[in-house]
Amino acid sequence: MKPNVQMHTKKEMFHCKVCQSAFADNTHLQNHMRTHTQNKPHSCQICGSGFSHKSSLRKHMQIHTGKVKRFSCQICGSACTDSYNLKIHMRTHTGEKPHSCNICGSAFSQSSSLNVHTRIHTGQKPYLCRICGSTFSRNSHLKKHTRTHTGEREKSEKPYSCQICGFSFLYKHSLDKHVRTHTGDKPYSCKICGSSFTVNSSLTVHLRTHTGEKPYSCGVCESSFSRLSSLKVHMCKHTGEKPYVCKVCGASFAGSSVLKNHLLIHTGEKPFSCQICGKSFSQKTFLQRHIRTHTGEKPFSCDVCGSSFALNSSLKSHIRIHTGEKPYSCNVCSSAFAQKSALNIHMRIHSGEKRYACKICGSAFYVKYALEVHTRKHRCQSPK
Secondary structure, eight states: OHHHHHHHHTOOOEEOTTTOOEESSHHHHHHHHHHHHOOOOEEOTTTOOEESSHHHHHHHHHHHHTOOOOEEOTTTOOEESSHHHHHHHHHHHHOOOOEEOTTTOOEESSHHHHHHHHHHHHOOOOEEOTTTOOEESSHHHHHHHHHHHHOOOOOSOOOEEOTTTOOEESSHHHHHHHHHHHHOOOOEEOTTTOOEESSHHHHHHHHHHHHOOOOEEOTTTOOEESSHHHHHHHHHHHHOOOOEEOTTTOOEESSHHHHHHHHHHHHOOOOEEOTTTOOEESSHHHHHHHHHHHHOOOOEEOTTTOOEESSHHHHHHHHHHHHOOOOEEOTTTOOEESSHHHHHHHHHHHHTOOOEEOTTTOOEESSHHHHHHHHHHHHHHSOO
16 A cells, blocks of 8 residues: 555646646646636536536536525525535624634635635736736636626526516526516515515615624624625725726726716716605615605614614714724824714814805804804894
């Protein structure tokens, strides 16, 4: 047995020239190289989706044949295709992070997340755009970026089409969800505030605004988020990547939703209208906030004193009264403030800016309230 052991211990490793990953044989190295070249030789004959590995195609085919086994999370109801992915998903609830960074000690639930994180320290961005030369630390970011050059949305055929707007989908359940945007059907309701949603996943995310649950944590700065998509966008702050580019002005963004909102600046479009007063908004969240001015709804409550607020940001600012936290500091005199608006007003003292001027005597003030108090003096002095 000894000669056989020596043969394995002395076996030469095959290294990737792009990211330096090591493999026991050339076959695994060639399969790995497809993650860099985006080569997907295995295609689905039903929907046209491409895959770099034959095993991935076989797993994908189960979606069409109906043989896919769905492993459901008992906590949030999310479904996974196999027990391994369910195990990985459960770590978002348990907080288990078995993979640690040897440089800074940050821990992650998946080894792939650790690999991406390590590139923050090394500065490595192995995924190169062949059109403009931009580099990225993730293959997914490169794919999204490439579409800004090609205008391509999706290569695969989408057999399920909406009869109302013609938009196509890869799966029937995706079409069913989309149709609800036309019909207005919202079968999933929040038992706390009565808000309703078109899909169950949106209700799950919404409930976190009441519970305060933020199951998705950043391994770099310990920030936590209620949505996985928010965490992904946040991670771009650490990597510096902004794969979404505006074709009008060239501005780049970390998330597609941020780019979508930005484009409304160019179009001037405000598709969300208030049915009470007719005022329109560029974003749905802005409309929801506005509606509360009519209804008086204040769904965000302080656990310390019971005060309630229409906006979650207002609640966060209020809580600093109890905690004494002042995160906004002046870089001139080191004065600290609980709110950013208070810091902005304070900075006018250093700059000398007095933007509020009296139309009667010309006196100028740092804040609008001071001008209002001053104006009352003129009213009292005027002859009756």
